[in-house]
Amino acid sequence: MMVLPTHNSFHHCCQILLALLLFSLQILLTHIEAYSSKVEVLPGFEWPLPFQLETGYVGLGETDDDMQVFYYFVKSENNPKKDPLMLWLTGGPGCSSFSGLVHEIGPFEFEIKEYDGSLPSLVSRPQSWTKLCSIIFVDLPLGTGFSYAKNLTANRSDWKLVHHTHQFLRKWLIDHTEFLSNEFYIGADSYSGIPVPVIVQEISNGNEEGIKPSINLQGYLLGNPVTTRTEKNFQIPYAHGMGLISDELYESLQKNCKGEYIDVDSKNDYCLRDLQSFDESLSRVYVYNILDRFCEDDSLLRRRSLIQELKKSSSSRLTVPELSCETYSFYLTTKWANDERVHKALHIREGTIGKWERCYKNDFEYEIFDSFEFHANLSKKGYRSLIYSGDHDMVVPFMSTQAWIRALNYSIVDDWRPWFVNGQVGGYTRTYSNRMTFATVKGSGHMAPEYTPEQCFAMFTKWISNLPL
Template identity: 75%
Template sequence: MVPPHSSLYYCCQFVLTFALFSLHMLTPLEASGSRVEHLPGFQGPLPFELETGYLGLGETDDDMQVFYYFVKSENNPQKDPLMLWLSGGPGCSSFSGLAYEIGPFAFEIKEYDGSVPSLVLRPQSWTKICSIIFVDLPLGTGFSYAKNVTDHRSDWKLVYHTHQFLRKWLIDHPEFLSNEFYIVADSYAGIPVPAILQEISNGNEKGLQPLINLQGYLLGNPLTSYREDNYRIQYAHGMGLISDELYASLQRSCKGEYIDVDSRNELCLGDLEYFHECLSGINLFNIVGSFCEDDLHMWRRSLTQELNASLNSRLTVPELRCRNYGFYLATKWFSDESVRKALHIREGTIGKWERCYRTDFEREIFSSVEFHANLSKKGYRSLIYSGDHDVVVPFISTQAWIRDLNYSIVDDWRSWFVNGQVGGYTRTYSNQMTYATVKGSGHIAPEYTPELCFPMFTRWISNLPL
């Protein structure tokens, strides 16, 4: 096997990618992009331009078909930036970003009565100033499908498939070739996205066509390495979730290592058990939010471990106050045939829609820090932001790897404001990386505090200081 970071490896990938692009031009596979003017649950025609479609990445129609939602900028699509959104998971549908975070519509959170769930407009949609492709990758996620889906589910395959998808999408949408291009993602996507950006940059340098006008990226509460857990203890202590005595004991008994604990270290294991007990009634995504058992199942142990619980709706209906209730409404919405018809979903390709499909995914990238370093050397802009009430990927772990990049500070720690109130704190580095906290927000910041994240995004994408 060729090592994944050798020059021969990248040469092989270049040949493979070029061959696949050539196949796209020579085979009868055609992209299927269709305008969506009405959606069940929304009153009247959509006041924004929505396109859905498939792009084939393989040699046959049922080999690898990637589904996407594309929302054109509501401002000036000819000049506004083009963005690609990837959800975390790994294996969560891009519909999560579309309906729960930054897209133009959302579910109306009310008790399900058996009819098609209602949709409402999101006033803080990032599509107000940006065109966004929401893509269902890795394969098997959302409405994307493949003949042998388990053969296509790993970190590196996600990297190559996303890169290939984007260049093919631009071939079919040449009117966006000159637009500035960014990738935006959050959570687990913090692992593969920097590698995807590096692949795009390398492809541009090697002359792959079409040229992608890559400018930078945005990552929210991103998983960056498999050492994030070691910062949860410090974070929990700083937020008053554990006592001074337990914190001191954990430091003594575990000596700063809370992940790979020696099974003979009974003191450390005992302290960790007490730590998890202290957090057992806390919403780990948002420590000031309501605690729901379903949410706890998602992240009971660690984002880096396999979990048996899926991220789609449970057999039991979540409580209306719970974050999962919105996910439950999505499964009901997608189970309606009128919805699938409106979105131009190919019949017989996907049975029950699941928001997140996590099984059979091979984790191969254990840290994305080296990719951030490479992207910094190439001068790409970046915005890294953290909801400051997230235990899953606490802001102190994100600050630690940014600090380790060892770039000088050009705009030191200060408040940023929305409507005269502190929205969070920010710092900018000489590698054009801006870091920001979002005050009072959780793991998926645009979902919890859209009124703060939208102005933060608007300023950054417009090259203005936060």
């Protein structure tokens, strides 16, 4: 399908071209030294590290204090010289990619046990994606995790995130030239479904413009990604299909709201009444994984705005969740990351941040309202993509993801079928002629690798190895 240029796409293209010019100028005029150190001991992990972990900072401003981006880098446990290199961004917006490292796809995770005041314990994760891929977990936007800057508010926006990630990557590769020839991918989930396709396009454009170093860009993968910001409109049919609301309420919602549940006319009393009934029906359901246990501290997650939901869900908890709550691991994360022994082991610069928070939840400027056209552009350029959906996530339901993929209007080369893990159905998949693979992950939630690590590891292993699921 040919995507015709629109006013928005022209505006986006102009912004990208301007950014590339500024980027080239900045690379020529400044090169702030990057700082990296090998992590020899990880507090809370009892054994010698069975993987290679490096942490460091990459400076993006004109002086060292302007903007310093912190990262964790885990080398592939297989063959780092030949295995792919991936950069991982957590969603939020504004969540540290330490979340991806410790809660989703990295080589260690927290042992879930009652916090007693001592340092939380870490254990190995057998299904780490670093078994076959080197991964950079980067703390962006600025102010996220251990990254810091003189003026944080001025650097928290969609477009700044895009440009900073691109700039970070090229500077990181200047200091890690041994990875220049490795196949490169970007991975992300949740809100990062908005900026990541734009980042991939900016990297691609930079390569075409001759910006050095050249990046061996091959594709990207996204889990339960926000894409069109209309995901809320699919939450209600999803809830009906999963038996969470009655036929009568669903029919009334369709009739009174006419399929629009985001921009509702304030005078449409019937629609507003039905939406209130819908919220009441779901008030004790954990919408990030409807199969999971509902916890009181998650009751504040109930919001009509998708962005409000994502922002609230990602904020650091002030109260202590119950041990059986999914969010208890986030509580342990905050305790661990604020320990002085951890700061010393990770080579954190003293006095650069206050209290470490897993996510910040305000002053982010939303500028990119739809990433659909970028998927279309990247498809035309031939990049591979994997889009996967935990099928029990109601925040970004698989139905919303299927809808925008269907709108790309590409022919199907491998039609809907189950994919398997150890003889069991891991989910369902379909592959398109634009080298895009869509997959559901059966029984999984919003951050799929967190809920179903074995299934997601099998899915990733096949896809990154260029094998059909």
